[in-house]
Amino acid sequence: MIYLPNELGKINKKVINSNYLNLCLYEKSKNDDFYEVCFDDYALVFINEGQKIIHTKQQDFTINKNEILFFTKGSYLIKDCIRNNYYNSIIICFKESILIELIYKYKSLLTSNFATDEHIFKLNSNELLNSIFTSFLPCFSYKTNEEIIKLKFEELFLALLYSKNNQSFITFLKTIITNFKLPLFQIFSYCEKDFQNVLEMAKFSNMSLTNFSKSFKQSFGISAKEWLDNKKFEKAKFLLEFSNKNITEICLEVGFNSPAWFISRYKKRYKTTPKQFQKAKNLYFLH
Structure with missing residues (x-):
């Protein structure tokens, strides 16, 4: 059993990890038997060369070159078929949290009920x-900024949403x-409001902290604290680049x-200190 995205590095060394997305350029030159894959996040796979066969309890799927397959969370038997x-293929695993932001941003396109x-x-x-x-x-x-990866994913999201044969993606x-x-x-309200803490x-939400934390993780795929910290760091990064306020x-x-704590975690997350980022990006601090 291969667990994705945590074990993407086991299937190929060309992997990009971020807080929201995990990408893998998956290449093979040898046919194998079916192997079991468990997706712990949602995923999409784009076949650039070759063919993939997926076996489920309900039916078999075959995906050919220049086709896209979307996976919900779960376990699947998969076989990669070599051509030429x-x-x-390109594998993109993503958490609910990034989708929620995009669904909220373009919610007018997804208004009808569906099951x-x-x-x-x-x-x-x-x-x-x-x-x-x-x-x-x-x-x-090449080393790529996490924000660029997010923007490219949003571009892909919009292209899928507006494609002529978009029904499969909307259904997904x-x-x-x-x-x-x-x-x-409530989820859309979380995107709009600035909360100081999980409490x-x-x-x-009119819920106990325990019940809320459990429901939130089930909905967003990450803990409420992690999601809230992500929003805070994104806001901090914006202020570091465009305001004249100091770090404190x-x-x-x-x-x-x-x-x-903020400086330590910022450096761990972005591989640079807040002050270094501010001096490099902010016009107020450029001389």
């Missing part, structure tokens, strides 16, 4: 989608929405109590 002595028992969805790619998937390839060879999104353990209107979020002021404004 080579198999190549389905399907777990795998397939659609044919097109020239635009092919070009977007191809644009991910340089990211595996609505399947994820039906699995949320929290009401969708505030639980009170907003920014730390307190986004809701962190300890500047030392």
